[in-house]
Amino acid sequence: MLRRSGNRGFAGKPLALALRALMLAIPVAGTGALPAASWAQAPAGARHYDIGPGPLDVTLARFGAEAGVPIAVDPAAAASLDSSGLRGTYTVEQALQLLLSGQPVEAVANPGAGYWLRRRDAARLTPADAAASVPTFEQVTVTAAALPKANELDDYRAATVNLGAMGEKAITDTPYSVEVVTRGLMDNQQADSLVDALKNDASVTPISNNIGGLSSQIAIRGVGLDLLSGRKIDGLNIFGWSGDLPLEHFDQIQLLKGAGGFLYGAAQPGGIVNFISKRPTDTPKRSVLTSVTDSGTFLLAGDLGGRFGAADRFGYRANVVGETGDSYVKDGGRIKRGSASLALDWHILPQLVWSADVLAVDRRVTGSSGWGIFPNATGSDTDYAVAQPPPPIPGSKRIFSPFTSYETHAKVYGTHVDWAFADQWRASLLYRGSAMERVYMNGSIFVNATGRYTEVQYGGRDRFDTDDVQALVTGTVRTGPIRHDLSFGVSYGRIRTFYSSVTNHAVLGTADLADPGHFANPGLTAPTADTLGSYTTQRAIFASDTLHIGDHLDVVAGVRRNGLEDSINGYDKTAHTPTAAVVLKPSQSLSLYGSYVEALEQGATAPLTAANAQQVFAPLKTRQVEAGVKVDRPRWTATAALFRIQRGLTYTNADNIFTQDGISRYDGIEFQAKARLTPRWQLIGSVMLLDAANETNTASLTGKRVDGTPRRQAKLYAEYRLGGTGLTLTGGVQYYGARPLDPANTAALPGYTLFDAGIRYERRFGGTRTIVRFNVDNLADKAYLLTSASYLTQGAPRTLRLSAQFDF
Structure with missing residues (x-):
């Protein structure tokens, strides 16, 4: 890991070093x-x-x-x-x-x-x-x-998507709304978090980032990503909400929008994020990336891949990443992270492949990462009633004490055997495990509309262990003129959470946002995670049949019997979660679909600020209906979907008791298109319109908008290639509508618009492909706030990134 002085005057040196490295590397490229x-x-x-x-x-x-x-x-x-x-x-x-x-x-x-x-x-x-x-x-x-590259249009689009229990499917044949973010797009936008990677999709709302908050958190169609089961790696569950997965180790991010009960098991119905790991390459891969930010953060990464052994039957892919320096939060904001991954495969036979992988992650953020900003009327740490917040706080402004910190340590590992045992039949056995520990020495800020606040610090540890196993068989048979794509499988997963039986905390002091306090360090410690808080297991058996009736009609039917048990908190529920869909394909490039999905959702856990903190509630059933259209042409693709989601309502009442009662209903429509308008112009655009409301017997909540949901969002990203110069200009805009802070809609955040700009240069020098990228996010340095469950996070300020990538 590279180290540097804490002197802010050094902030410009990483930029100079990167440029020097670029100039030295070009003449000696092999x-x-x-x-x-x-x-x-x-x-x-x-x-x-x-x-x-x-x-x-x-x-x-x-x-x-x-x-x-x-x-x-x-x-x-x-x-x-x-x-x-x-x-x-x-x-x-x-x-x-x-x-x-x-x-x-x-x-x-x-x-x-x-x-x-x-x-x-x-x-x-x-x-x-x-x-x-x-x-x-x-x-x-x-x-x-001077030719256009595949990673300009083709690498921004994907033909297939992993659908869990249904295996790999063509996107145009899936009766669900999906989005795939490719490695090429992540690279060219210099995305370094889940929020960054999904910022072109209007169905996605950022609710926390990984500098001002604990990690990058998102809502999909207005529903937050499930904390325990919303993230997958290669289709299997991992625990990842309390710390970001480093994007450098993944080739794609696949997003299933809406309920995924049959496909993935129990989870909140907003969607599933599936990280697709980098795998061994058929041709040698040798790539080095270095980047700097204007605040003084320096990153160095390497990516190696290829095959070896007799007849190239063995493959490898290794990635190493190190980043350190001052974050964009002034007066004490720091970040240090490192990660490494290794993926191997062995073609035992042409039809039999074994693979394995491991990823290790360490990350520490100092002076900014907090549990949240809680708006109330008094600015006191004992006042939990939501009130109107202060005006947006610039992202670069320090409000948490410089000695506060948040760190995560994670290991993710898995193995996979894939066997094509007969013509058009395939069997796979997959396992993935993860272990994450977080050490929090950070806190919360309770603030009123005038900016008067109280800061509280907490000290503790949590640990989360997961195991997930799935056996899946897919194949094709015919009954007369009908072709059946069949899938059968079983799965087992468990999640164990541990927390400190004693949580240290201290009230640091009271100050004003106009002049944030410099409070004394109370010297809190982080006790060991010694208490088993939950032990959740999922057992499932599932089957589906996609009937291809002629060339223009598909009918999908599937069911999952899912058992969800928490032996610590005393619930055990089994439910059948079916799915049914019809796909009409008038032509190869056009499909229209309608689908119905049910899902089992794990019960919510009361937040630390509630009077019944860490209470775990029983599981809930969710229902979703969706209709849509997909068009896939050589130069453009477009999708549109109309949906309704009904799920259980959770909220903290006036007595500061967290509870589950009633229904949250989400009605919406979403559009997305990717197009090459000319050989030089291309666009990615999307829009979501959402009507989300509470339905409950509580008079103060019924009919109110679901907290954190905007009525509308729109996003646009564009690129223009300057002839044969090797230069490409980029720009983007994201609009987010106003959002209520709480179920009773007593307070709200205003909408905001962010602008991005960039330029990249690509040229081959000898045998080395060189790409230099310069991106400016939040070009206008807009101050804005993110929200989830009545707490706020500062949005990122204007951020400049310069990187140089060398592919040998």
Whole structure:
């Protein structure tokens, strides 16, 4: 881990160091490694490709990069041409024949190396004219460098998604609303948290960040992500809400919006976030990333992957990340984190693959990370009645004491056996475990509308252990003209939570936000997590059938028998959570669907500030109906969904008692589109309209908006490539509507709009692909507050990030 002085005057030096490293690295860049040969039986020189549909120039650029073959493309010749993509194992010649089949252009071998593209009618030229038209190798190199890259459009879109109990499915065939954030988009936006990664999706509302709060927390369709079961890695549960998973170790973030009861088991019905791990690469992967922020944070990361052994049957992927420096919170804000992961696989047989992985994470934030800001009328730490908050507090302003801290230590590990035991049949056995400890020496701030506040510090430890096992069989059979995609499985999971039997706390003092206090350090300790707070187990058996009736109609039926038991808190509930759906596909690129889902939701736990703190409630049943449309064209995709979710209502009443009583109803509509408007322009846009209301016998709550839910949200992200310069301009805007703070709607936060901007430069120097990215988030330095369950978190201020990535 890199270290540096705490002197704020050093804040600019990481930027200079990064630029110096960039200038030194360019002249000594080595040549690129050739692709590793596939060990599977295939024609000599053949390899496997999985390239999705898109503009022809983009598809050819990606093919050339994966095949290691220069391809010169005249933009005029390829203009307005689309490709259906390439999937399968082929030689270079076979692949080019398929890619250009039916196109008005053809590939011609260059006498030097690689290929160049010409119109098919050019074959009628005289030999002398044809020879004169052949570009030199130098021309091939220069032209290829200016080609659009696959990670501009194709890498912002995904063709399939993991749906838990139903396995891998094409997105257009799924009767649920899903979104996939790719590695390319995370890299180009320099996302470093879940909130950052999902900021282009209007269905997602940030409710806490990982500097001002404990971790990045989100709500989906107005419902908070389940704290115990809302996060998965490769489809299996882990405990991750109290500390962020480092994004550098994942290739995708897959988001299922809405209830996922049949697919994933018990969880709150907002959605499921599935982190897809980086896996061994077929070709050698050698990448180094360095980045700095304007506050003085420095990051260094490495990514290595490839295959080895007889016939390349063994694969590896290793990632290491270190970051340290001053956070954007002035006067004491610091961050230090490190993480490392290793993923291995072994192709025991062509149809039998074993894989394993491990991830270790350590993170510490000082001087900013708190349990929350609690608005009341008096500013006293004994007043729990919600009142109107003060005006938004700039994210860079320190309000928590510099000696407060929050740290997490986590290990996540898993193994997976996948066996294609028959034609169109596959079996898998998966296990994932996680262990997380958090040490909190931070606190809460109780503040009134004028800014008068009291700060309280707590000291303690919590520990969370999870185990999750799933056996899944998927396959296809036919009954007459109907094809059935079947899935069967069983799963078992357990979550154990431990907390300190004694929690130290101290009232640090009272001050005003205009001049935050400098209170004495009371020297609190963090007692060991010695008390088992809950022991929750889930046992499930599930089955589903997707009936393909002709070419245009699918019918989905599935059911999960889910048992949820907490041996410590005394509940044991079993429920059947079915799903049913119809998908109508008038054409290959268009699908319309309707679906019904039921879900079992683990009971809520009373917060520390409630009079019945840490009381655990019994599970609840949730119901969701949804109808939508999906369009997938070579140059654009679009989705729209109309939904209703009904779930149990939880709230803290006037006596500061946390309770479950009544129903929360969420009615909404969401739109999203990704499009390449021209070869240079592309957009990602989304909108959500939401009507969320309480239905209960409590007169003060019934008909009121669900706390924390906006009526509308809209987001737009755009990129413009400056010809063949290697430069791309980026910009984004996110609008969040006003949100009530509490179930009774006694106070609210105003809406706000954030603007982002950026520029990146990409060029290949010798064998090294170099990408320099400069991003500015919250360009206008807008002050705003995030909210969840009546507590607030400061939003991030304007943040500048500069990074340099080298792919050798």
